[in-house]
Amino acid sequence: MFSKKRDWLPKKFILRLTLLNTIVVTTFILVTGWAIYNTACFLVEGMVMEVERQDQFKSTLFEYLLLVSLFAVVVGSVLHFYLTNKLIGPLKELIKSTQKMKEGFYPDPIQIHASDEMAQLIDHFNQLVEQLKVNEQQRQRIVSDLSHEFRTPLSNLNGYLNALKNGVIEGDPKLYQSLLNESKRITKLVEQMAQLKQWDVESGQLLSQKEHINIAILLEQSAEMFRWLWNKEGIRCDIQADSQHVHVNIGGISQVISNLVDNAIRYYKGKNPVTIKGESLNQVYKVSITGEGQPIPQAEQEKIFDRFHRVDNSRSRDLGGSGLGLAISKEIIERHNGKIGLISDGSNHTFWFTVPIKD
Structure with missing residues (x-):
C-alpha cells in the first residue's frame, strides 16, 4: 500500500504539471485560432463572393481550426x-531513496545518465x-574499540580486588600504583567516550599527546598489572628490557603492551x-613478547592484525576475544611511525613492535 502511494506521488506531480501546461497551451491555441479565424473572415468579406459561400467558408474554417486545436492540445498533452x-x-528514484533512508536503510547509489542540474543533485x-x-x-x-579496551583493565581490577578481599594476595605500594594506573586508564577511556562525537578516527587525535618515558619501566608496569593472572594460570614471566627513553603516547603504548600480554x-x-x-x-626500540600457544597457520598469520579476525572463532569467543586487540595495536603503532608483526615457529609465537627512539 505504502509502495503504491509512494509511486503515485511523482505521477500526481507530473499530472499537475501536465494540466498546467495543457491549460497554457490550450489558451494560446484558442487565442491564436480566434485571431486566425477573425482575420480570415475579415479578408473574405472584402472579396466579391456570394453570401452563401462566405458562410460556408466561415463554417468550414471554424470546424477546421477547432479540430486542429483539439488535436494539438491532445497530442501535445500526451507528448508532454x-x-x-x-x-x-531520476527524481522518482531520489524519492524512493530518501524514503528508504527514512526507514533506516542506506539505498544503493542512483545511476546518472546525464550532466544537467538533476544529475548534479543526484550526484x-x-x-x-x-x-x-x-x-x-x-x-x-x-564504540567497538572502546568496549574492547574496557575489558582488560576492568578484568584486572576485578581480579585484584577479589584476590585482596579474599586474602589470596597482600597489597603493597607497587600493586596499588598499578591498580591506580589502570583506574586512570579507565577514567581516560570514559572521557573519550563522552567526547565520542568529536572524535575523528583517521586524524590520529587519540595519539596526539606524547610524552618522554623510559619504556623499560612501562614494560614492567604493564606486566605487573597481570601478576595476579600470571599466578592464577601458573605461567612464569621473564622480563629483559633495555633502559631507553622514547617519545610516545603512554596510554596508547600501554594498550599495545596490555593487548599483547593479554593475548599471550x-x-x-x-x-x-x-x-x-x-x-x-x-x-x-623493539619490544617482543614470546610465548607458547596453539599453532597459527601461515595464511592466518597474514590476517591476524585485521580487524575482527580470529584464528579460531569458536575458541576466541569462548575466551572472550573480539578480534580487535591486535588490530587496535597495529593502528596505534603505525600512528607512532612504528611497525608491528608476528614471528611464528610451530607453537612458539613472538609478537613484536617497534617505536622510533627519536620523535
Missing part, C-alpha cells in the same frame, strides 16, 4: 506527459549517502615462561 515522466524518472545525494555510511561505520568502530596469557599452551624483551636498536 511522456517526456516529463521520462525526464523526471550530491549519492555522496551524502556514502558519507553517512562512512560516519556510521566509524562510529560503530570507535589468554592463548597460552605450554610449559616454558612467557618472555617480554625490550631492545634498543639503531633508531628504534
